[in-house]
Amino acid sequence: MPLIRYRQARRSDIPAIARVRAAEWGSEEYWISRITAYLNRTSHPQHALAPRVAYIAASGHQVVGLVAGHLTTRHGCRGELEWIDVHAEHRRKGIAEGLLRKLAAWFVAHQAHKICVDVQPTNAAARAFYAKHGAIELNPHWMVWNRMGDVAGAQLREPRTVPAAMAKRRRRVKR
DSSP states (O other): OOOEEEEEOOGGGHHHHHHHHHTTSSOHHHHHHHHHHHHTTOSOOTTEEEEEEEEEEEETTEEEEEEEEEEEOGGGOSEEEEEEEEOGGGOSSSHHHHHHHHHHHHHHHTTOOOEEEEOOTTOHHHHHHHHHTTOEEEETTEEEESOHHHHHHHHHSOOOOSOHHHHHHHHHHHO
16 A cells, blocks of 8 residues: 555645545535635634644545544534545545544644534444544434544554564563
8 A cells, every 4th residue: 555644735735635525426616615615714614613624645646535624612512523535446544544533633732622523324434434433423413522532642652663463472471
């Protein structure tokens, strides 16, 4: 698998982000307009506060995924995940999890620990993904993380450099 880089989105990324979104539904023109308005803060989701952010996942020079969110007061939450999407050919490789962790760290840095996301009741894949990462059902259309720091914390841990089996053997030998 090619190296995936995560970084905060720039205005110049909007057409590439729109292509990822339009692959699922809508047109690139629709998404360029909507994403631009969201990032420029001229489009305001209900109860949204000004701070908002978007991150991309890139493979080489190609944007393969995105996540966006903002601070809010909706449903008693402090943040809302607006969009998360990974191009179909790059799914099931951990990219969405990496994007979620980037956004989670941003929320935590803004003291937003209770985060909500609007998700269709029929979208079983999204609901399973969010639940796997600690979200619970708030109502049929919304899920919530009560402690987004748990998601962000996974990003902050040091990666294991010793394979698990080898580390286990080392512990047995030391005892």
